[in-house]
Amino acid sequence: MKDVKYKIDKTLSTPLYLQLYNAFKNDIVSGRILDNERLPSRRRLTEVLGLGKNTVDLAYQKLIDNGYAISQPRSGYFARRQSPINTDIFEPDFYDLHGISFNMSQNGIDLPSIPKNTLVKLYREIIYDKPELFEYGHKYGEKSLRKAVAHYLYEVHGISCSTDQIIIGAGSDYLIEQLSHIFGSSTVFGFENPCYARSYVPVKNSGKQTTLINVGLAGFDVEDLYKSDIDVLYISPDGQFPTGYRMTAAQQKEILDWANEKPDRYIIEADFDLDFSDKGGLDPLFLRDTSEKVILLNSFYRSIAPSIKTGFLVLPKKLKERFDERMPYYTTLKSRIEQQVVAQYIQSGKYQRHLEKLYNIYSSKSKYLKDKINSCSFSKYVTIHHQSGGTHIIVSVDNGMTENELKISAAKMGVKLLPLTTFLIKPNPKLPASTFVMGYGQLSEAEIEQAITRLDKAWANKK
């Protein structure tokens, strides 16, 4: 690193050392400073930037503390590249600042529809009847829950599998991390870009090899898949996250053909909104697969209650055998009591009725939101894209403002709205700018109306 071009602004309230730290950190994360590249000496920084020695020391210490640099005695400081995970999704400072009233970010769910009374009743019955549930449980989950999941998969999605193929776990992020461990170190995991970070990050954190495949609003090109070194592909055929793109039958077949070409290729099918997405969807890949190539990953996180983080894997028999061998220490991390609550909720048929209810709630909110957008004055600048159900729609805005201006002006009006680019792991020219996830899951109809009125103020009449 030859030139030090950072601008440190002494009039800002952000401490000087933190400005310097952030400047280095951003360049290391983005790759402008290479892994293992020597950083400027402390003396040089104090001279060029006119900073005190203490300020520079504090910044370097923080880089070291957070793993972005190491210090080599007698030879200086060297950058340490981290995997570039975009944490904009959180940005607590930015949103605290603006006092968000309407959270339209991805993944919000309709909280009033959580079946609290039913769950409370089940809890009370179960803990009263079965105090032995405080003792040890089955490593793959309660038999009753695996039975209930198998039953529901058959009833709702027509999928036949045995309870032995099902692995229960405390959430889909935990399950994908554990699943990744059964593949060898030469296995390359493929993720779409952008994608659902809570699936990508655990695999990346575990030191597995990953390859990203760029998607646009119409998915990815199967040719790109063939050209890649991917062995295990993670996809959501019923609704790509966050673009919402739903695969065609022809694309599903192409992906299965790809998997069938080599013995070590597999597909992880993770459609977290499948249970309440609209009915126009195709059969899950798992159902179309005839050669043990597809692993099903799903969760009741969004469909029952966030606090009851219960996910499951359905593995082809061959891979389940491998899981048995490789993961002798696997456990669900779920309390047996909660497993029984979920099992009885499903077994009683209440879950299936709950899904109908959720489907109606989200369809009607989605329709309401689209109507509101179409009837407001900025509608002429807006394109609403296809969406596959779930809890958000995708809108492109073309009113002359930049993506960042759109986002900030919305936030200033109290509406949190994230552009698709927030979910990118690396730059992707296929993805249009100024295109936003507009989540309606968490908002009531009255709130949707107010949010759109505010966006109208922020975005109308700009061109």
Added chain:
Amino acid sequence: MKDVKYKIDKTLSTPLYLQLYNAFKNDIVSGRILDNERLPSRRRLTEVLGLGKNTVDLAYQKLIDNGYAISQPRSGYFARRQSPINTDIFEPDFYDLHGISFNMSQNGIDLPSIPKNTLVKLYREIIYDKPELFEYGHKYGEKSLRKAVAHYLYEVHGISCSTDQIIIGAGSDYLIEQLSHIFGSSTVFGFENPCYARSYVPVKNSGKQTTLINVGLAGFDVEDLYKSDIDVLYISPDGQFPTGYRMTAAQQKEILDWANEKPDRYIIEADFDLDFSDKGGLDPLFLRDTSEKVILLNSFYRSIAPSIKTGFLVLPKKLKERFDERMPYYTTLKSRIEQQVVAQYIQSGKYQRHLEKLYNIYSSKSKYLKDKINSCSFSKYVTIHHQSGGTHIIVSVDNGMTENELKISAAKMGVKLLPLTTFLIKPNPKLPASTFVMGYGQLSEAEIEQAITRLDKAWANKK
């Protein structure tokens, strides 16, 4: 691999292909067949071993399915080394065979003392009072639980920390896996050999670098630590697992000195039986540490109830800041309801009283077991080693039988008893043979008496 020396026994009930598979698998896992070494051709195997082509194909297919081999078109089969995790601890077939009546393996706990009634009452109150607990929770755990943990750490162990330093998670194995992700890929994690596999395996699975340090019945040599490349050392100063060795104050200081010599060195202190071990122990390292070098890892798994898998980390402030930066997607995986149950159980003072009770139960069982051993006829062959409380003692047997003969003869009498060598990750000449973990946690006094009577029959009068 030049010579094929496997003996396939056609008179056994185990299928031939499975015998062949197991022979290869064992050699690949143990390293007798090297990683990437070419395996014999199928033709050669059929000739040398007199097996059918189908049998050989089935065995090779199973090796491939389970990741122990790959097939390269036109050049044959090649071994794929797996990390050698000893799964003897489970050996379900071996123990099913013998019909175990007395499980003296490690880690059993006194099931009748699980405070079921209190927990049931807390559950019922909490789910009735706070249905909002089904909604989203704090990523690091309920504030009330982190407060309760901070309070209990101070009350019981004199440890002061803020709630911000505490991270709740669904069990210690999950927490150590996530913790390992905040260190760079060049970080080497040090584990003792033998050690607690449920801590070692998650770190190993995550592709982190590990170095093992051999321990004997008197711990490890600090010189070995200095000679190693270890950066982050995992230890249990109050009772090494499984040897039960408790560090002296001088050793504690040596380890802290080692950590203080380099900025990137840290210690993970994980004493899972600390809460009910005898009172002769020293202060935790965490308390003696003055330079943010020690990470505390613990769990209420054994001290409250196995099903309520609730663990916690206490991080030095600097490392907590790094965790915040590196792990934006971390979540506890625990339901908020159960977190509240644990929080109220601790906050009410009931947990502290429960610990007194557990301490009394385990001390008295331990004393009873030692008395029984000392008064039976094989006592002249037995040495009972120091032990630091917890739920097992360590005994060496010197009656002329081999370790395996001792283990099998015990199993034939219905007693499951594991030698220390079961817990080795790799061979360790420091560890004495014929030395067993004798767990009393799960057995009543009457069962302890019967188990010792049976061992007496199995082991006495052999020399």
